[in-house]
Amino acid sequence: MSAGPLGLAAAAAGIIGAPPLFPLTLSLYAVSFTLYCVALGMFQQTPSPGAARYARWVLVAACLSQLLDIGWSCAHGRNPTSGTREAVFFASFMISTAYLGLTLRQSIPVVATLLLPVSMALGSVARLSPGEIPQAVTALRTFHILSASLGVAVFAVAAGISFIYVLTERQLKRHNLGQIARRGASLQTLDNMGRRAILLGFPIFTLAVVSGAVFFDRLSGGLEHPLLALRHPQYVMSMVTWLNFAVLVIARVVGGMRGRRAAYLTLCGFFMALSVLLLYVLRGLLYGGTPS
Amino acid sequence: MTRLCMIGVSHRTAPLEIRESLSVTGEALKAELLRLRGVVTEAMVVSTCNRFELYYAPDRAPSPDLSDVVEAALLQRQPAARGHTYRHEGEAAVRHLFRVASSLDSIVVGEPQILGQVKDAYQAAVEVGVVGGVLGQTIPKCFAVAKRVRSETQIGQNSASVASVAVDLAEQIFGALDQHPVLIVGAGKMAELAARHLRQAQVRTLYVVNRTRSRADDLAARLQGTAHDWTELEPLLSKAAVVLCSTGARDPVISKDMVARAMRARRGRWLLLVDIAVPRDVDPRVGDLENVYLYDVDALQGVVQGHQEGRRREAEVAERIVDEELRRFHQGQRAQGVAPLIKSLRDRALDVAHKEVERVLPRLQGASERDRQLVSQMAEAIVNKLLHTPQVALKAEAQAGRGDLAEAVRTLFELGPAGESGQLPAVSTNGRSDGAAAHAAARGEAALAGERRIPTSDGLSLASSQSKPRDLARQGAKEAG
Numbered sequence: 001m002s003a004g005p006l007g008l009a010a011a012a013a014g015i016i017g018a019p020p021l022f023p024l025t026l027s028l029y030a031v032s033f034t035l036y037c038v039a040l041g042m043f044q045q046t047p048s049p050g051a052a053r054y055a056r057w058v059l060v061a062a063c064l065s066q067l068l069d070i071g072w073s074c075a076h077g078r079n080p081t082s083g084t085r086e087a088v089f090f091a092s093f094m095i096s097t098a099y100l101g102l103t104l105r106q107s108i109p110v111v112a113t114l115l116l117p118v119s120m121a122l123g124s125v126a127r128l129s130p131g132e133i134p135q136a137v138t139a140l141r142t143f144h145i146l147s148a149s150l151g152v153a154v155f156a157v158a159a160g161i162s163f164i165y166v167l168t169e170r171q172l173k174r175h176n177l178g179q180i181a182r183r184g185a186s187l188q189t190l191d192n193m194g195r196r197a198i199l200l201g202f203p204i205f206t207l208a209v210v211s212g213a214v215f216f217d218r219l220s221g222g223l224e225h226p227l228l229a230l231r232h233p234q235y236v237m238s239m240v241t242w243l244n245f246a247v248l249v250i251a252r253v254v255g256g257m258r259g260r261r262a263a264y265l266t267l268c269g270f271f272m273a274l275s276v277l278l279l280y281v282l283r284g285l286l287y288g289g290t291p292s
Numbered sequence: 293m294t295r296l297c298m299i300g301v302s303h304r305t306a307p308l309e310i311r312e313s314l315s316v317t318g319e320a321l322k323a324e325l326l327r328l329r330g331v332v333t334e335a336m337v338v339s340t341c342n343r344f345e346l347y348y349a350p351d352r353a354p355s356p357d358l359s360d361v362v363e364a365a366l367l368q369r370q371p372a373a374r375g376h377t378y379r380h381e382g383e384a385a386v387r388h389l390f391r392v393a394s395s396l397d398s399i400v401v402g403e404p405q406i407l408g409q410v411k412d413a414y415q416a417a418v419e420v421g422v423v424g425g426v427l428g429q430t431i432p433k434c435f436a437v438a439k440r441v442r443s444e445t446q447i448g449q450n451s452a453s454v455a456s457v458a459v460d461l462a463e464q465i466f467g468a469l470d471q472h473p474v475l476i477v478g479a480g481k482m483a484e485l486a487a488r489h490l491r492q493a494q495v496r497t498l499y500v501v502n503r504t505r506s507r508a509d510d511l512a513a514r515l516q517g518t519a520h521d522w523t524e525l526e527p528l529l530s531k532a533a534v535v536l537c538s539t540g541a542r543d544p545v546i547s548k549d550m551v552a553r554a555m556r557a558r559r560g561r562w563l564l565l566v567d568i569a570v571p572r573d574v575d576p577r578v579g580d581l582e583n584v585y586l587y588d589v590d591a592l593q594g595v596v597q598g599h600q601e602g603r604r605r606e607a608e609v610a611e612r613i614v615d616e617e618l619r620r621f622h623q624g625q626r627a628q629g630v631a632p633l634i635k636s637l638r639d640r641a642l643d644v645a646h647k648e649v650e651r652v653l654p655r656l657q658g659a660s661e662r663d664r665q666l667v668s669q670m671a672e673a674i675v676n677k678l679l680h681t682p683q684v685a686l687k688a689e690a691q692a693g694r695g696d697l698a699e700a701v702r703t704l705f706e707l708g709p710a711g712e713s714g715q716l717p718a719v720s721t722n723g724r725s726d727g728a729a730a731h732a733a734a735r736g737e738a739a740l741a742g743e744r745r746i747p748t749s750d751g752l753s754l755a756s757s758q759s760k761p762r763d764l765a766r767q768g769a770k771e772a773g
Contacts, residue, residue, distance in 0.1 A: 172464065175594060186467035
C-alpha cells in the first residue's frame with residue numbers, strides 16, 4: 001500500500017472499515033444541506049431560491065461519491081446484502097437518490113433539509129457500527145435486502161414529505177402563516193408527491209416482504225410452520241408495516257383519501273418500517289449478523 | 293451639492309379628490325412635461341393613485357421664488373391643490389426620491405408597484421427630452437437603491453392587504469392557480485378586489501353568484517367570469533377550489549352541512565373559503581372540516597397585521613440602507629465636482645510639459661525619433677508622478693465635503709473656475725449627461741484661453757491667465773448660483 005494520502009486514507013479505511021470517500025460523501029451532504037437552508041432563508045434575511053439549484057447538484061455529487069463508496073465496499077467483499085451495516089449504508093444512499101428522483105419536476109428544499117440529516121445519520125451509524133461476519137449471499141437474499149432497502153428509502157422520502165405537510169397544514173388551519181407555510185411547497189404539491197412516493201414504494205416493499213417470507217421458508221427448510229415466523233419480532237413488524245401501507249394505498253387510490261389523514265398514515269407506516277430496520281440492526285449487534 | 297428639487301402632493305398631504313384631479317398618464321403625462329419644460333431645466337413627473345410629484349433641476353440655484361413659479365405651473369390644472377404641497381431641495385429631495393422608489397413612503401410599505409411607476413415616469417421624461425445631468429445621475433441611482441432595499445430586506449416579502457393575503461393563501465394550498473376555479477359569492481367590493489388579485493395570479497375560471505342575478509352578471513362581466521343563479525351555490529361549491537364570500541346577508545349563507553356535502557362530492561379535495569363579509573357569510577364550524585380552510589375578516593386582518601409588523605421592522609433596515617446610499621451618492625457628487633478642476637490641472641501641466649519638450653527637441657542634434665519619443669514620455673511621466681498625490685488629495689477632500697484644497701490649487705496654478713456637477717446644458721435630446729463633460733471642458737478651455745507666457749530665467753516660460761484666479765472663481769460661483 002502506498003504511503004501517500006490515498007494510501008493513508010485506505011489504511012485508515014481498513015482500520016475502521018469505512019470506504020475512503022466517506023468523509024467526502026459526508027462533507028458533500030453537509031454542503032448540500034447548508035445550501036438548501038440558504039435557499040429557504042434560514043441563515044439570512046431573504047430566501048435565495050437559486051441556492052436550491054446548486055444544492056441539488058451538490059447532492060448529486062454526494063450520491064455519486066456514496067455510490068463509489070458502495071462500489072469500493074463491494075470490491076472488498078462487503079456488498080449491501082452481506083450484512084445489516086452495509087444494508088443500512090445502502091438505504092441511506094437510496095433515501096437521497098429517491099428524493100432526487102421524486103423531485104425531478106419540482107424541488108422541495110424544505111423536505112431536503114429534513115431528509116439529508118437522516119441520510120447522513122444513517123450512513124454515519126452504518127460506518128461507525130462494528131463489522132459483521134459477511135453472510136452467505138444468495139440471489140434471493142440479495143433481492144430481499146435490496147428491495148427492502150429501496151422500499152424503506154422511498155417510504156422515508158414519503159414520510160419527510162408528510163411531516164412537512166402536517167406542519168404546513170397545521171399552520172394554515174390555525175391561521176398562523178409561519179416559516180414552514182411560507183417557504184414550503186403547497187399542500188397539494190406535497191400531497192401529490194407523497195402519494196407518488198407511496199405508490200412507488202409499496203410494490204417494492206411488497207416484493208421485499210414476499211421475498212423475505214420465501215427466504216424464511218427456505219432457511220427453515222420448509223419444516224417450520226409459517227405462523228411460527230410470528231416469534232420473530234422483525235417479521236411481525238414487517239407484516240404490520242405492509243398492512244399499514246396496503247390500507248393507505250387502497251384508501252388513497254380507491255377511497256380518494258388525501259391530506260392530513262394520509263400524511264399521518266404515511267408517517268406511522270414509515271416509523272414501523274424504521275423499527276423493522278432497527279430490529280435487524282439490533283439483531284446484527286447481538287448475534288453478529290448470523291441469519292435467523 | 294445636487295441641484296435636484298421636488299414638489300408634489302401625496303396621500304399624506306392631500307385627499308384623494310385632489311390627487312385624482314392631478315393624475316396624468318400616457319400622452320397627457322408627456323404633454324405635462326413639455327409644458328413644464330418652459331419653466332425648469334429638467335423634469336420628471338411621478339403620477340400614481342397616491343402621489344403626484346415633480347422632480348426637477350433648475351438652471352440656477354434653487355430659491356423660494358423659483359419654487360413658487362414651479363408650483364404655480366405644476367398646479368395650473370388644479371389650483372385647489374395649493375396648500376397640500378410639500379417641497380424638498382438638494383439632499384432632502386434625493387432622500388425623498390430614494391424613499392419613494394424603495395416604497396418606504398407608500399401607503400403599504402414594501403409594495404412593489406411604485407418602482408415600476410417611477411421607471412415609467414423616467415422613461416417618459418427621457419422620451420420627451422427633459423432629462424439632463426441631474427436627473428440622469430440621480431434617477432438611475434434611485435433604482436439601484438430600491439433594488440438593494442428589496443434584495444437585502446424582506447420589506448416586500450409578505451402580503452399586506454386582505455386581497456393579496458387571499459391570493460397567498462390560495463397559492464400556499466394549491467400552488468399554481470390556473471387549474472383551480474374561484475367562486476365569488478355576493479358582489480362586495482373586497483371580494484371583487486380579491487378576485488382581481490386572483491386573476492393576476494393566473495386564475496382562469498371565475499364563477500359569480502348573487503341573490504340578484506343582474507348584479508352577478510355585472511360583476512362577472514367586469515371580471516370576465518360566468519354568472520350563475522343563487523340556486524347553483526351548492527353545486528358550485530363542489531367545483532370551486534377558492535370561495536370568496538362578501539354578501540350583505542345577516543345570517544350565514546354557507547352552512548357546515550353544505551360544505552360537508554360539497555367535500556364528499558369533491559372527494560376531499562382542498563377548499564379555501566375567504567369570508568370577507570361582516571356579519572359572516574360562512575358558518576365558523578366549517579373550518580373544522582378536514583381539508584377545508586376558512587379565513588374570516590379577523591383571521592385575514594391578523595395575517596395582514598403580522599405582515600405589516602414585519603414590514604415595519606424591515607423598513608427600519610431599509611431606512612439605514614437609504615441613509616448609507618445617500619452618503620455614498622453625495623460623496624460621489626462631491627468627487628465628481630472636483631473632476632473638472634483635476635482635468636484643468638492635468639491639462640495645464642501637460643501643456644507646459646509638451647511646450648517645453650517642443651522647445652527643447654530642436655536643440656537635440658542627432659536625436660533619433662525614438663529619442664524624441666523618450667523625451668516626450670519622460671515629460672509626461674514627470675507630470676503624472678508629480679500630480680498623482682495632489683489628485684488623490686483633491687478627491688479625498690471633495691468626498692469629505694471640504695473645498696479649501698481645491699481653492700488653493702486654483703490659486704496656485706492660476707486655474708479658471710472648475711465646472712461643478714449639475715451645471716449642464718438646458719435639454720439633452722438623448723437624455724444622457726454627455727453635455728456635462730463637454731461643458732466643463734469648454735469652461736476649462738475658456739479659463740486657459742486668456743493665458744500668456746511669462747519668461748523665466750532659464751528661457752522656459754510659464755503660462756498664466758489674464759484674469760486673476762480669484763475673479764474667475766467668483767464669477768464661476770456666481771454663475772453656479
